[in-house]
Amino acid sequence: MKALVKHKAEPGLWLRDVPEPTIGPGDVLIKVLRTGICGTDLHIHSWDGWARGAITTPLVLGHEFVGEVVDTGRDVTGVKRGDRVSGEGHLVCGTCRNCLAGRRHLCRATVGLGVGRDGAFAEYVALPASNVWVHRVPVDLDVAAIFDPFGNAVHTALSFPLVGEDVLITGAGPIGLMAAAVARHAGARHVVVTDVSEERLELARKIGVSLALNVSGATIADGQRELGLREGFDIGLEMSGRPEALRDMIANMTHGGRIAMLGLPAEEFPVDFARIVTSMITLKGIYGREMFETWYAMSVLLEGGLDLAPVITGRYGHEEFEAAFADAASGRGGKVILDWTA
Ligand SMILES: [Zn+2]
Numbered sequence: 001m002k003a004l005v006k007h008k009a010e011p012g013l014w015l016r017d018v019p020e021p022t023i024g025p026g027d028v029l030i031k032v033l034r035t036g037i038c039g040t041d042l043h044i045h046s047w048d049g050w051a052r053g054a055i056t057t058p059l060v061l062g063h064e065f066v067g068e069v070v071d072t073g074r075d076v077t078g079v080k081r082g083d084r085v086s087g088e089g090h091l092v093c094g095t096c097r098n099c100l101a102g103r104r105h106l107c108r109a110t111v112g113l114g115v116g117r118d119g120a121f122a123e124y125v126a127l128p129a130s131n132v133w134v135h136r137v138p139v140d141l142d143v144a145a146i147f148d149p150f151g152n153a154v155h156t157a158l159s160f161p162l163v164g165e166d167v168l169i170t171g172a173g174p175i176g177l178m179a180a181a182v183a184r185h186a187g188a189r190h191v192v193v194t195d196v197s198e199e200r201l202e203l204a205r206k207i208g209v210s211l212a213l214n215v216s217g218a219t220i221a222d223g224q225r226e227l228g229l230r231e232g233f234d235i236g237l238e239m240s241g242r243p244e245a246l247r248d249m250i251a252n253m254t255h256g257g258r259i260a261m262l263g264l265p266a267e268e269f270p271v272d273f274a275r276i277v278t279s280m281i282t283l284k285g286i287y288g289r290e291m292f293e294t295w296y297a298m299s300v301l302l303e304g305g306l307d308l309a310p311v312i313t314g315r316y317g318h319e320e321f322e323a324a325f326a327d328a329a330s331g332r333g334g335k336v337i338l339d340w341t342a
Pocket residue numbers: 092093094095096097098099106107108109110
């Protein structure tokens with residue numbers, strides 16, 4: 001089968017013929033229809049410091065996908081041939097304290113699909129049935145392909161109750177945009193999104209945020225004044241991993257404000273902890289999705305009318321992967337989809 005492979009420990013990706021994956025008794029084999037390109041894949045493509053430390057070659061990339069089940073292991077129940085599925089990209093150990101308590105997203109021994117084992121940028125992918133999410137109601141294929149990052153957005157946005165609250169989102173990449181859509185849909189009063197890309201801020205406006213603020217020319221305090229906020233933001237969703245974004249967020253929160261952080265900083269950086277203490281701010285780290293409470297929330301949010309269409313801005317055949325990766329790495333658009341049936 002064709003697969004996008006990190007074939008050598010150097011920048012680049014290779015579309016190669018590799019053996020089809022085999023399945024064990026608890027696994028399912030999935031014919032991949034469409035995949036989404038994630039920041040993780042960009043790191044592996046460019047072979048930066050993180051990728052050099054985390055990846056062993058050869059590796060089939062990819063963890064955001066939708067496909068159709070074509071085979072099931074003998075012990076599999078609840079998933080059958082022909083089911084349209086997406087996959088939870090974190091494979092958990094099942095035996096640590098958190099796994100045994102049903103808190104699988106807190107597993108200490110998580111292995112990432114397309115990171116620690118061969119992934120979904122291929123014509124077929126094998127996955128434990130326990131990692132498969134069956135789409136019980138019809139979902140647009142492009143949206144189904146990005147359930148994994150959509151789950152990051154939902155997990156982050158719904159970390160704290162936000163009905164009637166003023167929400168600040170730093171970073172208008174695909175997950176920030178999806179989080180903005182979720183916050184809007186879930187009943188926030190104001191949703192303010194910041195970025196330095198006018199193209200991405202325009203996508204945020206399409207989603208219907210209260211204010212899309214270009215922080216290369218304005219401050220978050222300016223945004224507060226424009227909306228008439230007097231006491232700061234109640235909820236912060238940090239999606240950029242940028243030191244200045246978190247610092248600005250902390251400086252613009254109300255007393256007792258709550259911050260969920262999904263953006264992954266590249267290195268350590270100082271923040272004003274005195275402000276966190278005296279403003280009694282809660283900071284919560286988010287990694288992945290709650291299995292499978294977040295997945296349930298995603299499906300029903302879409303059924304309830306949540307629209308992610310503005311977030312998807314690039315569509316390519318899998319053979320055009322170089323153009324697709326360049327699009328995703330540009331930092332200007334939304335989500336980029338690879339079609340494996342084209
Ligand atoms: Zn575990």
